[in-house]
Structures are given as structure tokens and as C-alpha cells.
Amino acid sequence: MSTPTARPPASVVLAGGGTTGHVAPLLATAEALRTRHPGTRVTVLGTREGLESRLVPAAGLDLRHVPRVPLPRRPSGDLVRLPVRLTRAVRGVRRVLDEVDAHVVVGFGGYVATPAYLAARRAHVPVVVHEQNALPGVANKLGARLTRHVAVTFPGTPLPHAVVLGMPLRRAITELDRPALRAEGRAAFGLHPDLPTLLVTGGSLGAQRLNEAVPRAASALAAAGLQVLHVSGRGKHVPLPPGTTADPSSPPDGPRYVVVDYVERMDLAYAAADAVVCRAGAGTVCELAALGLPAAYVPLPVGNGEQRLNAQPLVAAGGGLLVDDEEFTPEWVTTTLLPVLRDPAQLLDMAAAARSFGTLDAAGRLADLVLDAAREAP
Structure with a gap:
């Protein structure tokens, strides 16, 4: 009888950026993953223009750039260009997921979350969504429809499968x-x-x-x-x-x-x-x-x-x-x-x-949820 092969450390891809509201909980979650689960590989998807371009490398994390994909709320030139931009961004994310052998994608909303969710769906990689605000953004509304792993900060946030974990905060x-x-x-x-x-x-x-x-x-x-x-x-x-x-x-x-x-x-x-x-x-x-x-x-x-x-x-x-x-x-x-x-x-x-x-342990609880979802990866 053969001995089961030990599963390698999880490869986690975190997607979010543009503003402090998205970058800060992403960094706190990355910190908790590396502290509570040593050996976890963490890769971050972000833009060249956002705060993440400076803060993510400063935290010693691997940052992969994804083109900004704004989701217009009304008719505009950006709406006309959306299909081409989104397709290009999804392909770029898919290349990253394949390269790092991703076990799970965690989205925090923002410009890069939408292509990350869609690429993960196509690659059959589990998705985790964290929504920071009491009212969710467009990207996380989409992401929450693709997974049952949804974490929110505030009670009453209108997303399906939502579990209230609080806001991941830095140590x-x-x-x-x-x-x-x-x-x-x-x-x-x-x-x-x-x-x-x-x-x-x-x-x-x-x-x-x-x-x-x-x-x-x-x-x-x-x-x-x-x-x-x-x-x-x-x-x-x-x-x-x-x-x-x-x-x-x-x-x-x-x-x-x-x-x-x-x-x-x-x-x-x-x-x-x-x-x-x-x-x-x-x-x-x-x-x-x-x-x-x-x-x-x-x-x-x-x-x-x-x-x-x-x-x-x-x-x-x-x-x-x-x-x-x-x-x-x-x-x-x-x-x-x-x-x-x-x-x-x-x-x-x-x-x-x-x-x-206040909640002090949200980052650790989200890290545990992420690793639980990663175990579902094929």
C-alpha cells in the first residue's frame, strides 16, 4: 500500500488595489497567512498606478501587474472598451495563476478583482471574497456569485453566503x-x-x-x-x-x-x-x-x-x-x-x-478561511 503524498504548501493569489481601503486588508491578510501558515506562497495582483505598486513590494511580497479594468456605471467610452480590456486582463491573470500553480484566489474588490474572479472561474481555482464596506462594490457582487466563500466586515452586508469576520488589520x-x-x-x-x-x-x-x-x-x-x-x-x-x-x-x-x-x-x-x-x-x-x-x-x-x-x-x-x-x-x-x-x-x-x-482577529480568521478554500483546489 502506497503512502499518500503530502500536499505542498498552498499558493494563494490576493487580488486588490488602487486605494488604501483595498490594499490595507490585503496586506494584513498576507501577513496573517505568512505568520500562521509558514510556507504559504503569496502572490499579489495589482495595478501599476495604485498604492499597491509601492506598498506590496515594500512588504516583501511578489506583485504581478494587471491592467486597470474600471466598471462604468453609466454609458461612456469606457463601457465600449470594457470587453476588450476585460478579456486582456483575464488572460493576463490566467497566465499568473498557471505560473504560480494557484490553489485559491482571494479578492478584496477594486479594479483587478473582476478579472481575477473570472480567470479563477475559468481555471477551476476556488475563490474567496472579502468585502470591506457595508455596501459591496460591483466587483465583489460578481465574485460572490462565483463562490460560497464570502467574508464581510459588517453585519447586514448584502452578499450571498456572507460570513461576518470583520476587517483584517495589520499587527x-x-x-x-x-x-x-x-x-x-x-x-x-x-x-x-x-x-x-x-x-x-x-x-x-x-x-x-x-x-x-x-x-x-x-x-x-x-x-x-x-x-x-x-x-x-x-x-x-x-x-x-x-x-x-x-x-x-x-x-x-x-x-x-x-x-x-x-x-x-x-x-x-x-x-x-x-x-x-x-x-x-x-x-x-x-x-x-x-x-x-x-x-x-x-x-x-x-x-x-x-x-x-x-x-x-x-x-x-x-x-x-x-x-x-x-x-x-x-x-x-x-x-x-x-x-x-x-x-x-x-x-x-x-x-x-x-x-x-472592534475585531482584532479578522486577518487570522480570513487566512484560515482562505486555506480551507485552497484545499478544494483540484
Whole structure:
């Protein structure tokens, strides 16, 4: 009787890119796969133009480029060109799947997910879908029709076979000890070491509404003994009132309003903060929940309304505030947000509520789901 041959380590292909919302959970899942299942081969499908072109190689992962395939929502020239573009991209993905002997394809949405799902289907490779937002995108709606392995971040996401796993997060977030890192974080940004700190961030691209409204409330915030770390976004301007202290190189002796255009170490920014003002992208909502950071969420007013839906369950649980973009004004900051920031007991209650909503092990759980699906490969 012959001895069964041991199955080689799984070859996993991760497809996603274009924005941080797709790239961040992809990288967290890759990290979990390599940590929990050593020997797993991980290949990433992405574009030349997106953030993945820089972040994936920096993480030591094999990146294979796939042409961008936008899925137009209305008649346009892109819609006419879609069949040719999609066919070319599917063929390119199929070559990668054959080359790496893929056992499973994991899609996170975005421009490369659609050709990845179709190529996997044609190659009889199992598919896993992870949807980050409360409302799924077009690519993941398609992917979910091709598999029963569907993971979502938020309850109620309308996809078939959906299992709620949460958002895969990097260990830099899930293992962050904010109190232990607080002094280092505040020193890194030239903040006063002992004053309550509000972090304002619109992500790497910034948010014009946040950049305009919060600085105009700077005097009231300073008068209340609060300092601000404002991440403006690359190339974005923050109109600070005259006399506001914003030079991070001078020693802090009171409330500061520090403006930086980009933060490489968001863990330090989170450690420095007591509360946050931000958009409501799925990644941001889930990171702040995992860290127990209370926040005022200002959903992006475009798209299909998914940002509001991302934040609503957390806010309903008491972990934050929710305000429409048009209502986020200097007056709202002064009359609604400031009283909350000045109430330590309320901030503690909000932090506990946010933390109870957060999920720390989603990356590992998704990695296990991926390996389970890989075992179905022929």
C-alpha cells in the first residue's frame, strides 16, 4: 500500500488595489497567512498606478501587474472598451495563476478583482471574497456569485453566503499599546506631552471639509486646553487662524495645532490621540474600534452612502458621533464636539463602546478561511 503524498504548501493569489481601503486588508491578510501558515506562497495582483505598486513590494511580497479594468456605471467610452480590456486582463491573470500553480484566489474588490474572479472561474481555482464596506462594490457582487466563500466586515452586508469576520488589520494596529506609546507619539509630532489631543485626518488624500472646518475652531479648542494633530493630505492647505501655534519644531508649552501632510507611522498618531475626527471609510472605522478610540465620523458625501453605513453600528453602540458633511462646520465643532472632548468620563465610555465593537482577529480568521478554500483546489 502506497503512502499518500503530502500536499505542498498552498499558493494563494490576493487580488486588490488602487486605494488604501483595498490594499490595507490585503496586506494584513498576507501577513496573517505568512505568520500562521509558514510556507504559504503569496502572490499579489495589482495595478501599476495604485498604492499597491509601492506598498506590496515594500512588504516583501511578489506583485504581478494587471491592467486597470474600471466598471462604468453609466454609458461612456469606457463601457465600449470594457470587453476588450476585460478579456486582456483575464488572460493576463490566467497566465499568473498557471505560473504560480494557484490553489485559491482571494479578492478584496477594486479594479483587478473582476478579472481575477473570472480567470479563477475559468481555471477551476476556488475563490474567496472579502468585502470591506457595508455596501459591496460591483466587483465583489460578481465574485460572490462565483463562490460560497464570502467574508464581510459588517453585519447586514448584502452578499450571498456572507460570513461576518470583520476587517483584517495589520499587527501594528492590533498589537498597539497606545498608553505605552503615548509619550513617544506626542514627542514625534511636537505635541505637549500631557494635554488632551484631537487627531484630525482625512486619509492620505485629505478631506477638504475637515481641513476647513476644524482650523476655524482652533481658538476655541486651544482655550479649552486641547491640542490638535491635523493630517491634511499631501499637497492640501489648512487655513490656520493668525496666531495659532503650528510649528512642530518649537518646544510645546501649551496647546498646539500641528499640521502635517502625511503620516508614515499612523500607530504613533493613534497613540498620541484621545479622540479623532475623520471620514468613515471601513478601514478607519475598524481601526479606531479595535483601538478603542472615540471619533466624530464625517462620511464622504459622494458614492452610494456606504461610509455612513460603515459608521452607523459603531455610533449606535455609543463609540462615536456621526455628522453629515454639510453640517460639519466650525460651529458644530465648538457646540457639539468640544463639550464631548472636555468630558473625560464621556470619552472613556465612548472608548469602551468602540472597543467592544472592534475585531482584532479578522486577518487570522480570513487566512484560515482562505486555506480551507485552497484545499478544494483540484
